[in-house]
Amino acid sequence: MVTTSTIGRSVPRREGAAKVTGAALYTDDLVVADAWYGQTVRSTIPRGRIRSITLDPEFDWERVVVVTADDIPGENVVHLIRDDQPVLARVGGEIRHREEPILLLAAPDRNTLEEAVRHVRIDYDPAEPVYALEEATEVYSTINIRKGKDFEDVEGVELVVERSFRVGLQEQLYIEPQGAIAIPWRERGAGSREPGVTIIGSLQCPYYVHRALKRALKLTDEQAVVVQAETGGGFGGKEEYPSMVAIHAALLARKAGRPVRLIYDRHEDLAATTKRHPGVIRHRTGVKKDGTLLSQDIEIVLDGGGYCTLTPVVLSRAAIHATGPYSCPNVRIHARAVATNTPPNGAFRGFGAPQSLFAAELMVEHVAERLGMSSVDLRRKWMLRLGDTTATGQTLTESVGAELVLDAALKAASAVGRSGGRAVKRGRGLSLVFHGSGFTGSGEKKLQGTLAMEALADGTFRILTASTEIGQGTKTIFCQLAADALGVGLDKVDLAPQDTSLVPDSGPTVASRTAMIVGRLVQEAATEIKDRLQRERAPIKVQKSYVQPDSIHWDETTYTGDAYPIYAWACTIADVDVDMTTGEVRVTDLVTAVDCGKALHPVMAEGQIEGGTLQAVGWATIEEIKMKDGGYQNDRLATYLIPTALDAPRIKTILVENPYSRGPFGAKGIGELPMDGPAPAIIAAIHDATGVWLDEIPATPERVLAACASR
Amino acid sequence: MRFTLNGAAVSLDVVGSRRLLDVLREDLGKTGTKEGCGEGECGACSVLIDGEVVDSCLVAVGQVEGRNVITVEGLAGPRGELSLLQQAFIEHGAAQCGICTPGMLLAAHVLLKKEQRPDADDVREALAGNLCRCTGYTKIIEAVLSCGT
Known part of the structure; x- marks a missing residue:
């Protein structure tokens, strides 16, 4: 029997039927017998020390479990x-x-x-x-990237353009708030309870939670069990924060001796969880009068907030992408992330790259304006091409898509409509971006992500991975890749649950x-199984770990390589x-051409791009967090606005296939890329419409009104 | 109290001031109705009451006495066969993480009852009370339009 490959075909989403019928079970949908409800009590001051915690003696505490730092069996650290x-x-x-957690x-x-x-009364000594x-x-943390000469030493510079930009906080706003259910034991077979803790939660990275849980609760690998429930969006917001939620739930469950549900409401989620890093980025660009790019000097300062979280890695990605997708012989990038007394900022789709x-991209516009050149022509002159080197000295040897996507987008964009008269002005702007797929530098090498696959005796196959489905299509694409390599139908392949007691650590999602x-690894495992089935009989289990190709060199100390x-473009x-x-700014139409290497599932690839694009439109236009005394003033969904169906532009997506030799069928990662381009394109469009440049x-x-008035 | 839920009669002994959302999820096991904000902003808890889209987090269960309530679980046919709209959501990639999907489906279902051949603006208007963070709405709008007759 010949089985047709589904690669490149938009097969139905694996869990699609469950999601359209309401059968898919998210964390708060799960019924756990005898579970209590948990709540986090948080600081009301931005900085200081806790003088005392007082439990009102008049209140009946008999039916309440209280957890403080003294109840932590392991280290008081979110790993x-x-x-x-x-x-x-x-x-x-x-x-x-x-909003720093103090008491649980x-x-x-819920009433009790x-x-x-x-x-509960908490007294502080404020600072x-x-x-x-x-x-x-x-x-x-700080990062310095140096290529070629210092700015002042570069010869032949005929024009220097300087400009400073500022970007704001953004909430991921997954529609399902953070939540975890902790069970103070683990199940071994039907009804048998073993010592340990089981967490079922809304999360992107089961093994991040696993590690954090082990450390804070002093558990062994085996005793800590983390299971992902169906997850209602992540966007980075469920990368590191679920560790906190899980530890809290586990501490309560352990002390209560029964399961505890710790499900955030939207207000708590908005007020307390991580946001996109705000920052200031200063550029100095030196060019010749014909537009030749000679020198870039860039300073980045990101606001990490009250704790470090993933800030150094976010800063790293911001720094590496700071030049834009351009070839410049002399580059200086000085990046630093600082601490302030605001809730910690953390992972969010794009991870620093959208900021820088x-x-x-706006610098290209400013330089073009000063030179009297078209910014599209200037991009063509500057853009990275095959054989060029990036700021870190990486020579691009394949799948460089800058020009492909520029041409594709220009071709697809229709003529700009006429402006609606004096009251409404219409404009168009363009941006060109790149985004590194996968971890930075030696990240994948250090992580050694591992995946397993089983051929079962009944003729079916099972993929064992910790990579999670968070809407982006992991389950569907992994089954497509496995079925293709095995030469079997999609119905013969399935995924084991994302449960740390069952699956190896294939790294965070x-x-x-994930796809790339x-x-x-899915392809490699399936290929080996198919090969072994020629000689052996099922059951067979194989395991595959990431091997860094010899051609990849990265020097962490000099930030070169x-x-x-x-990169995707x-x-x-x-x-x-x-x-x-x-x-008021209304984004009416948006064309985006994306070099994704290969679209394994075109509908899902488009869906990722469209969703990321709208998230970026929100960041650029309406999503603003106002601070007051170190807290977020608009920490409710009535005041933190995201785009609705009425606000969303018509989005036209063009998938450009420009294969990468080591990606499955040439695929490159594109989950974050769509977050990068819309904001600068929109600001350029506002300039085109009004003649004013916004820097923030x-x-x-x-x-917009202030900029127009000061013109 | 009594009301009709997805075509079947329901009889309950509950405090009338409880949120319809909680009674549906906790007492009746209809967890397809989701809570996204609890303040009537996101539409994840949308249900139909007598054919109109309502945020069930803002409705006291006492208010549905004698009325006809439909949740996402009531959209498929009697033997579980998916409706055209549900099929279109799968086919067009309109459900990603899926948490907004029940509410979106119900809002779109009402639109298609009222307007057999809606245009894109009608769809945007009808879905404006339901937030989605995954899709950029593009595929959702396509899916609904594909069901126009």
């Missing part, structure tokens, strides 16, 4: 990069941001729980908080690495209407 973030702040201990409560019903929260980047003295590419890096295995053209009376996003009506 990630640096051991600076406590699970719970302790009495006498430092508070570094508002659990009760059999709410009542209990009102009877003077630091909010402004300019005033921050504590540095989380926003500045890089982040960094646009882990997908390739192959920063990413490959995108060109975005945005059309906007600017209401000159109200200052979001382009709120206030900023």
